[in-house]
Amino acid sequence: MFEIFNYDFMVxxxxxxxxxSIACGxxxxxxxxxxxxxxxxxxxxxxxxxxxxxxxFGFNPLYGAIGFSLLTAGFLSVMRKKKSQHxxxxxxxxxxxxxxxxxxxxxLTPGYSSNLMSYLFGNILTVPVSELAMMLILDAVIIILVTxxxxxxxxITFDExxxxxxxxxxxxxxxxxxxxxxxxxxxxxxxxxIILVVAxxxxxxxxxIKFVKSLKQMMIMSVLLGLLFTLSGLxxxxxxxxxxxxxxxxxxxxxxxxxxFIHFVKKKYYIKEVNLR
Amino acid sequence: xxxxxxxxxxxxxxxxxxxxxxxxxxxxxxxxLGIIGPNGGGKTTLLKVILGLVKPESGAVEVFNSEAExxxxxxxxxxxxxxxxxxxxxxxxxVVLMGRLxxxxxxxxxxxxxxxxxxxxxxxxxxxxxxxxxxxxxxGGEKQRALIARALAKRPQILLLDxxxxxxxxxxxKNFFSTLQSLNENITIILVSHDIGxxxxxxxxxxxxxxxxxxxxxxxxxxxxxEAAYHCPVDLIAHGLPHRVLDxx
Numbered sequence: 364m365f366e367i368f369n370y371d372f373m374v375x376x377x378x379x380x381x382x383x384s385i386a387c388g389x390x391x392x393x394x395x396x397x398x399x400x401x402x403x404x405x406x407x408x409x410x411x412x413x414x415x416x417x418x419x420f421g422f423n424p425l426y427g428a429i430g431f432s433l434l435t436a437g438f439l440s441v442m443r444k445k446k447s448q449h450x451x452x453x454x455x456x457x458x459x460x461x462x463x464x465x466x467x468x469x470x471l472t473p474g475y476s477s478n479l480m481s482y483l484f485g486n487i488l489t490v491p492v493s494e495l496a497m498m499l500i501l502d503a504v505i506i507i508l509v510t511x512x513x514x515x516x517x518x519i520t521f522d523e524x525x526x527x528x529x530x531x532x533x534x535x536x537x538x539x540x541x542x543x544x545x546x547x548x549x550x551x552x553x554x555x556x557i558i559l560v561v562a563x564x565x566x567x568x569x570x571x572i573k574f575v576k577s578l579k580q581m582m583i584m585s586v587l588l589g590l591l592f593t594l595s596g597l598x599x600x601x602x603x604x605x606x607x608x609x610x611x612x613x614x615x616x617x618x619x620x621x622x623x624f625i626h627f628v629k630k631k632y633y634i635k636e637v638n639l640r
Numbered sequence: 641x642x643x644x645x646x647x648x649x650x651x652x653x654x655x656x657x658x659x660x661x662x663x664x665x666x667x668x669x670x671x672x673l674g675i676i677g678p679n680g681g682g683k684t685t686l687l688k689v690i691l692g693l694v695k696p697e698s699g700a701v702e703v704f705n706s707e708a709e710x711x712x713x714x715x716x717x718x719x720x721x722x723x724x725x726x727x728x729x730x731x732x733x734x735v736v737l738m739g740r741l742x743x744x745x746x747x748x749x750x751x752x753x754x755x756x757x758x759x760x761x762x763x764x765x766x767x768x769x770x771x772x773x774x775x776x777x778x779x780g781g782e783k784q785r786a787l788i789a790r791a792l793a794k795r796p797q798i799l800l801l802d803x804x805x806x807x808x809x810x811x812x813x814k815n816f817f818s819t820l821q822s823l824n825e826n827i828t829i830i831l832v833s834h835d836i837g838x839x840x841x842x843x844x845x846x847x848x849x850x851x852x853x854x855x856x857x858x859x860x861x862x863x864x865x866x867e868a869a870y871h872c873p874v875d876l877i878a879h880g881l882p883h884r885v886l887d888x889x
Contacts, residue, residue: 396728515746518738522724528691528717529794530743575729576774 367601372488376597376607379490379554382498384589387563389505390547391589392582393540395568397520402439404561405454406541407548409435409461411557414482415468425494428549431461436541444534484608485556487597494553501550505543509582516540517578555593559608563589566615570622592618642705644669644798644828645690650699652685659685663699663853669797672824674843675832681850683832687800690830691717704797713742716796716827718787720803726776732786733771736761739793754793761792765819781816788819799823801831805838817842 367373394403413431417424435457442453509516518526519536527533544564551560571584596611603610645667652660660682667673677683688694690701692712703711716739739761740754762768765785770778775786784804791799804816820829821842832849833839840846847855 396725398725511747514738514741514750517730517734518741521728521730521735521738522719524693524723525717525719525738525790526741527693528712528715529739529741530712531741531746532743572727572729576731577729577734581729 367598372490373601375490375492375495376487377594378495379487379498380593380597381590382495382502383551383554383563384567384593385502385586386498386505386547386551387560388567388584388586388589389509389582390544391564391568391585392571392578393516393520394544394564395572396578396581397540399544400561400565401451401454402541403544403548403564405439405458406432406435406545407552407557407560408458410545410549410552411466411482412461412464412468414552415465415472418472419468425549425553428552429546432545432549433542435461436538436545440534440538440541443537481556482552483556483558484606485552485554485559487554487607487611490554494550498550498554501546505547508539508543512536512539513579555611556608559612562612562615563593566619567592570619573622573626588618642669643667643702644671644704645830646702646705647686647690648700648702650686650689650701651697652682652689652694653697654685659851660689660696661851663849665847665853665855667798667828667830669828670824670826672821672829672842672844673831673847674839674845675830675847675849675853676834676836676839677832677849679834683834683849684802686849686853687717687802687830687832690800691715713794714797716791716794716799718784718791718799718801718804720806724775728776730775731771732767732773732775732778732789733758733762735775735786736771736789736793739790757795758789758793761789762786764792764823765789784816785819788823792823796827798828798830801829803833803835804831805833805835 368377394400410428410432413427413429414424415427416431417427438457439450439453442448443450515526515531515536518529518531519533519540523533523537526536548557548560548564551563555563567585567588568581570588571581575581575584592615593611596614597607599605599614600607600610643666645665647663647665650660650663651658663686675683675686685694689696690708692708701708703714736758737750737754740750740758759768759771762771765788767782767785767789770782770786775783778786788799788801801820817838820831823829824844829843831839831843845855847853
């Protein structure tokens, strides 16, 4: 079965899975405990506007995506401070606006007919080495930042208002967190697509939160689950000859269902144990 | 004489609504002040003004006779426990350690001293045995204690509590107030609540807040205060308490 590793694209895809799982597992833990899955979805979809812009004006769409997602992160953190509208309303609007901008510019680009699907679901089998290198750098940056600001990020995601009373620079830390989320989603768009980014950020962490006792454990378990889902999804898609992104999401979703069942059984058993005492 | 806290002519507006009107209040050191008032009367806003989370329209707050900005590190804050997510995977000890965080210590790790103080704080509230438990798994009263421990880990001179009795039953409540009373031997406590009964039995002084603050620098709760605060006559029922809440009249 290992003959598939004779293909370079398959080896690159495996590296992509590993790098994506690391970034998504760590960042996803914050996304899930702070309940900002919707924000991450908004940031990644808004990035599509930047992709369209890149095609139209003829620069690397990735830079457009990075610009758009960083702008969105900054805008959200400003609006949040002003409290003039509910955050989720603003995200909903930006989400739709970004996608519309992207589609319009792609429409207007002469002679270009890329389909939207490749950005929604990505294509892990066509990942160039240059993007793997960028992912590697991003993973390193994420690990460093999360190590340095571990206790502060924990404090602002656990109890934001209390962190303010301690005099912590909550707004700046929150912006930094949004920027990390933005960069993670954007760099993963080419690899796994906008939709799969959201799935990889949320599903592994949504499973691990039920079984762990600390944020650190949650991150480690989420990375491992991400590896399990992406790699098994990748191989399945190869043998079944189906779209890799969609198969990875199906495997992840099945994993989520299974984890709910395991959690349920564990809880029942635990209650029994307590009653017996 | 140095007041632990002094509020001078504070006005707070949300949009165009006046939430606090001309609030003035001086709190002595080692005082135990209960501020009661209806929901929406501005109690939490007043706490936020003291904590610097809400900027007043006009007026000033002083902590130990200097600007609040300088001495805010002397204030420990205990929010309602419902503010955080019960699914958050964090141990009780880690929550209490958060009380040790400061802006200037952002790049450093928790020191041995931080950990010692956190453990001490847990002991003060009787939660030593719970340090490795997940915070979400505690009962309402235990969570409330854990949040007090987090506030104590800052080694505060003043402790502010927001509706601490909202989530705990009567028997736990008694225990809870005896913890507060022993803490009060060393630190000033200010507690806000809509629960007149629980507060009036346990504090040294009472103020009523409903946009305006009525405070007579005493423990007696008068009909005038209650009416001013609630804008309607309230029947105060005594539960056969060891002391009376109402003045003779």
